[in-house]
Amino acid sequence: MKINKEQLTNYALGELNQEESAQIEKLLAADPELKKELEDIKRLSLLLSQELKVEPLPRLLPEERKSLQEKLVRKKNFWVLPSFKIGLSLGTLALLSLFIIRTQSPSILIEAKKEKEMKQVPLVNLPIPSDTTPPAQEIMASQKASYSFEPEKDGTFRRYGGPMNTESYDRIDENPYFLVGRDPLSTFSIDVDTASYANVRRFIGLGELPPKDAVRLEEFINYFPYSYPAPDSETPFSVTTEVASSPWNEAYRLMRIGLKGKEIEWNKRMPSNLVFLIDVSGSMEDPNKLPLLKKSVELLVENLSAKDHVAMVVYAGASGVVLNSTSGDQKEKIKSALNELSAGGSTNGGEGIELAYKIAKENFISGGLNRVILATDGDFNVGTTGEGDLTRLIEEKAKTGVFLSVLGYGMGNIKDSTLEKLADKGNGNYAYIDSLLEAKKVLVEEMGGTLYTIAKDVKIQVEFNPATVKAYRLVGYENRMLRHEDFNDDKKDAGDIGAGHTVTAFYEIVPVGAEVPVGKVDGLKYQKTESKQVVPSDDLVTVKLRYKEPSGSTSKLLEKVVKDSHQSFEQASTDFKFASTVASFGMLLRDSSFKGKIGFDQVITWAKENLGEDRGGYRHEFVRLVEAAKGLKR
Amino acid sequence: MASKNDAEKSEWLHKILVQYEGSLLRYAGRLLGNKEKAKEMVQETFVSLWKEDPRKVSDRLPPWLYRVCRNKVLDFLRKEKRMELLPDPEIVPDDPVADKTTHLGRKVMQFLEKLPKNQKEVVILKFQNDLSYKEISEVTGLSISNVGYLLHHAMSAIRSELAL
Numbered sequence: 001m002k003i004n005k006e007q008l009t010n011y012a013l014g015e016l017n018q019e020e021s022a023q024i025e026k027l028l029a030a031d032p033e034l035k036k037e038l039e040d041i042k043r044l045s046l047l048l049s050q051e052l053k054v055e056p057l058p059r060l061l062p063e064e065r066k067s068l069q070e071k072l073v074r075k076k077n078f079w080v081l082p083s084f085k086i087g088l089s090l091g092t093l094a095l096l097s098l099f100i101i102r103t104q105s106p107s108i109l110i111e112a113k114k115e116k117e118m119k120q121v122p123l124v125n126l127p128i129p130s131d132t133t134p135p136a137q138e139i140m141a142s143q144k145a146s147y148s149f150e151p152e153k154d155g156t157f158r159r160y161g162g163p164m165n166t167e168s169y170d171r172i173d174e175n176p177y178f179l180v181g182r183d184p185l186s187t188f189s190i191d192v193d194t195a196s197y198a199n200v201r202r203f204i205g206l207g208e209l210p211p212k213d214a215v216r217l218e219e220f221i222n223y224f225p226y227s228y229p230a231p232d233s234e235t236p237f238s239v240t241t242e243v244a245s246s247p248w249n250e251a252y253r254l255m256r257i258g259l260k261g262k263e264i265e266w267n268k269r270m271p272s273n274l275v276f277l278i279d280v281s282g283s284m285e286d287p288n289k290l291p292l293l294k295k296s297v298e299l300l301v302e303n304l305s306a307k308d309h310v311a312m313v314v315y316a317g318a319s320g321v322v323l324n325s326t327s328g329d330q331k332e333k334i335k336s337a338l339n340e341l342s343a344g345g346s347t348n349g350g351e352g353i354e355l356a357y358k359i360a361k362e363n364f365i366s367g368g369l370n371r372v373i374l375a376t377d378g379d380f381n382v383g384t385t386g387e388g389d390l391t392r393l394i395e396e397k398a399k400t401g402v403f404l405s406v407l408g409y410g411m412g413n414i415k416d417s418t419l420e421k422l423a424d425k426g427n428g429n430y431a432y433i434d435s436l437l438e439a440k441k442v443l444v445e446e447m448g449g450t451l452y453t454i455a456k457d458v459k460i461q462v463e464f465n466p467a468t469v470k471a472y473r474l475v476g477y478e479n480r481m482l483r484h485e486d487f488n489d490d491k492k493d494a495g496d497i498g499a500g501h502t503v504t505a506f507y508e509i510v511p512v513g514a515e516v517p518v519g520k521v522d523g524l525k526y527q528k529t530e531s532k533q534v535v536p537s538d539d540l541v542t543v544k545l546r547y548k549e550p551s552g553s554t555s556k557l558l559e560k561v562v563k564d565s566h567q568s569f570e571q572a573s574t575d576f577k578f579a580s581t582v583a584s585f586g587m588l589l590r591d592s593s594f595k596g597k598i599g600f601d602q603v604i605t606w607a608k609e610n611l612g613e614d615r616g617g618y619r620h621e622f623v624r625l626v627e628a629a630k631g632l633k634r
Numbered sequence: 635m636a637s638k639n640d641a642e643k644s645e646w647l648h649k650i651l652v653q654y655e656g657s658l659l660r661y662a663g664r665l666l667g668n669k670e671k672a673k674e675m676v677q678e679t680f681v682s683l684w685k686e687d688p689r690k691v692s693d694r695l696p697p698w699l700y701r702v703c704r705n706k707v708l709d710f711l712r713k714e715k716r717m718e719l720l721p722d723p724e725i726v727p728d729d730p731v732a733d734k735t736t737h738l739g740r741k742v743m744q745f746l747e748k749l750p751k752n753q754k755e756v757v758i759l760k761f762q763n764d765l766s767y768k769e770i771s772e773v774t775g776l777s778i779s780n781v782g783y784l785l786h787h788a789m790s791a792i793r794s795e796l797a798l
Contacts, residue, residue, distance in 0.1 A: 009786040052762035057656030
């Protein structure tokens with residue numbers, strides 16, 4: 001049978017019915033040429049969607065909204081807005097609209113609360129756990145050590161994208177199942193990074209599957225915004241939980257823990273002192289590096305005002321200040337300094353970073369936002385300082401109130417592992433900018449979350465109830481595992497949450513009565529597990545969270561008991577299903593042993609069923625990405 | 635007096651306004667080649683929405699909004715005795731940064747401007763606004779198979795032009 005090429009396009013765009021699709025698939029299986037053509041079409045779809053979505057989304061101005069309102073009143077109906085909305089639409093909508101695009105309930109923007117008001121948070125006092133460390137978690141914590149540049153079994157080094165590629169990724173071993181009888185606690189730090197998803201998208205766009213270790217499941221899940229309720233005025237973030245059947249194994253349960261940081265009203269934000277530390281070494285010359293960097297910083301500068309200050313430091317062979325701290329309303333001055341940047345020379349990041357911190361300190365705004373933003377393709381040659389010294393420096397500066405964020409650009413050179421670590425130590429986030437669309441997401445739509453930390457050192461500890469849970473595994477967060485005693489140790493650093501950020505974690509749970517997929521361990525000779533005293537309860541778990549105020553040094557505790565509502569996967573919320581679908585995609589790319597019978601087609605179906613409102617079109621883009629990945633071979 | 639229903643409807647409309655005003659303004663701006671006029675058209679679209687019964691439009695909302703907005707634009711052009719949708723884009727002054735950026739995405743966007751207008755419009759509805767063939771057919775009045783035909787030809791043209 002001869003193929004009608006139009007049908008192939010329709011197939012690539014998901015417009016054929018089952019029967020028609022089956023016919024095309026038959027032809028595709030027999031014809032590699034045709035298959036290649038299909039992949040080309042899918043890649044072009046992805047490209048078109050990305051490029052078209054970069055175009056700015058205009059907004060009606062406050063006075064235009066008012067005139068619309070008047071027109072509606074004339075239609076003999078009332079345009080009744082709750083009062084807070086009127087307040088917004090008259091005064092602040094033009095600026096706020098940038099944030100509104102992504103928030104579920106745009107009107108509920110909560111102003112940052114002062115420290116003293118926050119002291120009323122209801123805290124539950126918990127006894128400090130005794131000083132024993134369960135063996136399994138200990139091993140996991142030690143796995144945080146870097147595995148980059150480790151040779152493969154055959155003695156060669158991992159390489160991707162041809163011989164000149166020097167990208168490096170830390171090895172990730174997926175979290176295994178733990179038996180509740182032996183390890184009833186699970187402790188980890190939150191992570192708001194999204195770099196992994198954008199980086200993987202870049203690989204797929206080039207027609208290549210990403211290396212497994214470039215896929216970090218928590219960064220996939222957290223790339224997408226979810227509509228969790230806004231927090232009450234007492235706490236900086238809300239905590240939402242949901243339980244449904246696991247999509248990977250029907251006999252198991254899947255529990256979601258969702259955090260949502262409070263929004264900051266843009267014109268009431270605190271003043272900021274930003275220092276850009278920009279890599280201008282020779283490798284930054286590519287169009288998707290320095291030129292994209294200039295464009296993306298310009299996007300950010302557009303939204304600044306007189307209460308913000310921007311400075312720029314460059315580093316290559318030598319470092320220098322190209323823009324002294326300048327008020328955010330002098331946009332032309334900032335932009336011309338940006339435009340004059342050009343790439344050349346080798347890289348010595350160590351000196352530049354000290355200079356950037358020096359400028360940040362000189363212009364320090366007490367009670368404001370002080371942040372160094374490192375923009376690089378990752379060839380962060382630290383010169384005389386080793387990586388250890390550098391992370392210590394960043395950690396120290398973070399304690400003095402100057403935080404660090406990292407923007408990764410380009411390809412072929414990304415030192416993913418180093419950049420993630422630096423941002424982690426600097427109380428900041430790490431984003432990978434592969435396109436202007438991504439720059440817009442990170443620096444415009446989510447600017448609040450990128451720049452304004454609302455709670456730091458956020459740790460989660462889950463206690464599982466042996467009466468209901470037999471075993472569990474945490475999905476992702478492999479390099480964020482903590483030791484149990486670290487939970488109550490305020491000296492131990494953890495992840496931070498920014499304004500409006502959402503953070504999601506999943507546990508796959510083996511309920512009592514189901515079969516546990518772990519190796520059999522002999523019963524203990526000296527202890528009787530059954531004799532342990534158990535408090536009768538039908539709870540599933542207790543989730544505990546610790547966090548600090550951005551400038552605080554003692555943590556506060558939140559606690560939440562979760563019971564199983566026994567809903568099926570189909571009954572779960574749209575966000576629950578979409579987020580677990582994103583995790584499924586990551587698990588497929590990692591070829592995870594936990595993926596069950598899930599394939600790319602199932603991922604596409606679920607994603608399409610759970611697009612929700614999809615402001616910004618990220619979920620639609622996800623569908624196109626999975627479509628493009630489906631045809632690729634490792 | 636504003637009844638409870640009015641308050642609810644107002645809430646409903648406000649939610650839709652916040653969600654869709656950006657993409658409708660962008661779409662109307664392209665159809666007209668004029669961003670200011672686009673604002674009028676989008677305001678008119680919401681005036682029309684206000685007259686609708688929420689229960690009747692809610693499940694077909696995106697195509698309804700784009701169709702009504704498109705019709706407003708056509709009505710306006712008819713009055714102006716100008717019939718052309720999607721005029722050539724406004725001339726943007728040279729951007730020294732963008733000039734150096736000759737990456738693929740930019741080339742694709744440049745070539746898109748050269749496509750026949752009906753092809754260009756379905757590409758925009760499909761990839762910028764994520765509408766399905768059926769929804770695009772509701773917006774433009776083209777048949778579903780015609781939408782597929784136009785998209786296929788647009789994408790084939792881009793691929794052969796840029797050797798993709």
